Amino acid sequence: MTELLFWLDIFGTVVFALSGALMAGRFKLDPFGVIVLAAVTAIGGGTIRDIILDAPVFWLANSYYLWVICLTALLTILFIRRPKRIPTRFLLIADAFGLALFAVVGTEKALSLGAPIPAAVVLGTITGVAGGMIRDVLCNVIPLILRQEIYATAAMLGSSLFALLSWYGQDHTLTLIAAILTTLLLRLAAIYWRVSLPAFHIRDKDNDS
Structure with a gap:
């Protein structure tokens, strides 16, 4: 079981680092900027989670996370020469995988530590969304979590499903898989069909006709 969580965490790190590196390419950052953006995307949410839980920060305890991030960023630089030619949807899909994996793994860690x-x-939702939020802020883009798109909602529903199934004593592996797939499918459906929450809008009286 620990091995499954380990590989899910590594895969989530790779896809979030990839989404950060692709975003850096779109804004023509230098290699150092690519690595920084990949890193904050991949470890930002988990770092906040561990600080809140007063637990050892995962990437300080296990330096292989940093190696995975650097390798992902460098391979992205080497093999993806024209980030602007990559469809925006590809970046969103990579982000969706990271969101699903980190939201559920973050919830599992919080529960295991007695939360x-x-x-x-x-905390699971924070794990899933905070890294992408930091990435977008650094790129001067309105974070996905603050837009109309179903993003944090998907992470929260997946985290809730995992917590509830765990509370009812369901098989841990199946619970993990079910919660990750639920989060992922919700996010992918929102991307494909452009499903969004209604926006809060205050009309300016001076502009009313």
């Missing part, structure tokens, strides 16, 4: 279910769901 109550509501707190674990919040």
